[in-house]
Amino acid sequence: MIRFYHIFKSYSGDKYSLSDLSLHIAPGEFVFLTGASGAGKTTLLKLVIREEVPTKGQILVYGRNVSSLPISKIPKLRRSIGVVFQDFKLIKNKTVFENVTFVLKTLGFDMKERRMRALNVLKQVGLQSKIHSYPQQLSGGEQQRVAIARAIVNDPVLLLADEPTGNLDPEMSAEIMKLFAKINMRGTTVLIATHDQVLIESMQQRVLVLDGGRLATDTANGRVYSL
Amino acid sequence: MMKYLTFTLSEALTNLWRSRVLNMLSIGTIGFSMFTLSMFLFLGQNLKKVSVSWASHIQFQMFLRDDIETDNRLLIHEFLEQQLTVQKVQYLSKEEARQRFQLSFKGYEEVNEKLSFNPFPASFSVHLIQGTGEETLEDLFKQLQKMKGIEDITYNRDVYEKLGFFANLFNMAGWFFGGIMIFASIFTISNVLKLTFFTRREEVDIMKLVGASHATIRGPFIFEGLFQGLLGSVMGLSFAYIGVLMLRNYLNQHPEIFLSHIELVFLGPIWVFFLIVAGCTAGMLGSLFSLKEFLHEHISYE
Numbered sequence: 001m002i003r004f005y006h007i008f009k010s011y012s013g014d015k016y017s018l019s020d021l022s023l024h025i026a027p028g029e030f031v032f033l034t035g036a037s038g039a040g041k042t043t044l045l046k047l048v049i050r051e052e053v054p055t056k057g058q059i060l061v062y063g064r065n066v067s068s069l070p071i072s073k074i075p076k077l078r079r080s081i082g083v084v085f086q087d088f089k090l091i092k093n094k095t096v097f098e099n100v101t102f103v104l105k106t107l108g109f110d111m112k113e114r115r116m117r118a119l120n121v122l123k124q125v126g127l128q129s130k131i132h133s134y135p136q137q138l139s140g141g142e143q144q145r146v147a148i149a150r151a152i153v154n155d156p157v158l159l160l161a162d163e164p165t166g167n168l169d170p171e172m173s174a175e176i177m178k179l180f181a182k183i184n185m186r187g188t189t190v191l192i193a194t195h196d197q198v199l200i201e202s203m204q205q206r207v208l209v210l211d212g213g214r215l216a217t218d219t220a221n222g223r224v225y226s227l
Numbered sequence: 228m229m230k231y232l233t234f235t236l237s238e239a240l241t242n243l244w245r246s247r248v249l250n251m252l253s254i255g256t257i258g259f260s261m262f263t264l265s266m267f268l269f270l271g272q273n274l275k276k277v278s279v280s281w282a283s284h285i286q287f288q289m290f291l292r293d294d295i296e297t298d299n300r301l302l303i304h305e306f307l308e309q310q311l312t313v314q315k316v317q318y319l320s321k322e323e324a325r326q327r328f329q330l331s332f333k334g335y336e337e338v339n340e341k342l343s344f345n346p347f348p349a350s351f352s353v354h355l356i357q358g359t360g361e362e363t364l365e366d367l368f369k370q371l372q373k374m375k376g377i378e379d380i381t382y383n384r385d386v387y388e389k390l391g392f393f394a395n396l397f398n399m400a401g402w403f404f405g406g407i408m409i410f411a412s413i414f415t416i417s418n419v420l421k422l423t424f425f426t427r428r429e430e431v432d433i434m435k436l437v438g439a440s441h442a443t444i445r446g447p448f449i450f451e452g453l454f455q456g457l458l459g460s461v462m463g464l465s466f467a468y469i470g471v472l473m474l475r476n477y478l479n480q481h482p483e484i485f486l487s488h489i490e491l492v493f494l495g496p497i498w499v500f501f502l503i504v505a506g507c508t509a510g511m512l513g514s515l516f517s518l519k520e521f522l523h524e525h526i527s528y529e
Binding site: 049072074075076077078079080081083089091093102103105106107108110150154 | 230231234245429430432433434435436437438439440441443
């Protein structure tokens with residue numbers, strides 16, 4: 001699913017955000033990416049969706065070499081990946097329903113299909129009663145659930161989340177994690193960047209620890225993967 | 228393709244309505260420039276029409292000396308009638324000239340009564356066929372000047388030339404000011420759309436992240452510019468047309484005004500179509516300029 005081969009990423013000069021990073025995430029895996037601020041978590045996610053290009057090395061996502069992907073092919077890559085952000089990134093003047101269907105509208109789905117998919121996905125995240133609400137009328141947890149609904153509405157094979165519980169209380173964070181687990185059980189690969197150690201421990205999934213742009217440890221249920 | 232067009236059009240119309248106050252600025256600017264351009268073109272075309280109409284009825288007056296012999300007068304008359312370029316020759320005797328003065332200037336009847344002699348010369352009024360060139364006319368004058376008994380030849384060529392000159396001047400001024408205004412419109416639309424992008428950057432960011440194609444992201448903005456141009460040019464032309472109707476009405480009520488007898492004609496359908504297309508193009512160009520800059524700075528895929 002995702003393979004990093006000796007990835008280096010520098011934004012300026014000799015300072016590297018990621019340094020000689022190699023990893024492999026198999027299809028259907030649930031993986032946490034953790035580390036201190038500035039460890040390179042967000043950079044890694046940006047490289048996967050080709051928002052950034054590595055300074056050196058190769059990245060394969062579902063067999064596609066993302067590092068050398070032509071610009072015209074980037075939209076196709078992103079259609080197979082769902083992304084969730086810490087600040088939700090919802091469109092304020094659109095309702096919950098419109099926020100979710102907007103993605104489908106952009107991708108050319110017809111009205112009937114849009115409606116069916118949006119209602120289905122909003123039901124999955126437990127927001128079927130809030131479809132006419134605007135983001136500012138929702139709690140932080142609800143807004144994040146809308147963002148998750150939007151990310152999975154076009155059935156992506158990979159779901160990336162950057163600090164998805166950063167703005168939520170522990171109870172709400174646990175709810176959101178359950179939702180991610182549910183999505184993962186359907187076969188979607190999930191990669192979550194977070195520094196919330198309590199949450200990571202509670203989920204008992206594979207954990208990649210970044211330190212200074214390098215992969216420090218790679219563990220799953222106490223087992224350390226070879227680095 | 229249909230899905231793309233439906234999405235693009237619906238997004239463009241929604242966005243136009245959503246930022247209607249800001250968009251009115253663009254529409255107003257393009258409307259004003261189209262109004263200016265169409266009014267100048269209208270004036271130029273109507274003046275041209277007058278000058279062409281006058282030029283197609285070229286005539287000159289030839290005044291005869293008081294002591295001209297009848298044979299000479301008849302010779303001149305015969306010479307004129309033989310010319311291919313001459314359509315009609317009218318002779319006006321001294322007495323007829325005086326009578327015409329009395330009829331035309333009724334308040335000055337006493338002038339004639341007080342004078343012991345008739346000061347008005349006999350004359351020939353010569354109408355030339357349509358399209359007579361200036362060289363032919365000059366040749367004719369040269370031949371007439373060689374004949375005996377001719378006092379003076381008057382030809383109001385200056386008026387035609389001036390009128391033609393003003394018609395061209397109005398057309399040129401129209402293109403000059405209209406051109407400047409169109410560039411100002413492109414600039415305004417470009418900046419207004421930049422503001423619109425800024426308010427919608429999150430939306431565009433999301434579109435980019437979910438894999439919307441370049442065309443899908445750009446389409447609504449380009450159509451927005453096009454609609455602004457379309458609405459602006461239709462508005463400008465409508466105001467110009469209302470202005471022409473009002474001017475026509477005013478001139479009908481005030482026949483004493485110079486050239487008030489002319490039937491004013493608004494720009495033809497080809498011109499109207501051209502100006503609307505020009506407005507749409509200006510809108511699209513404004514949109515493309517700002518898009519290029521904005522997409523590169525804020526939401527580039529690169």
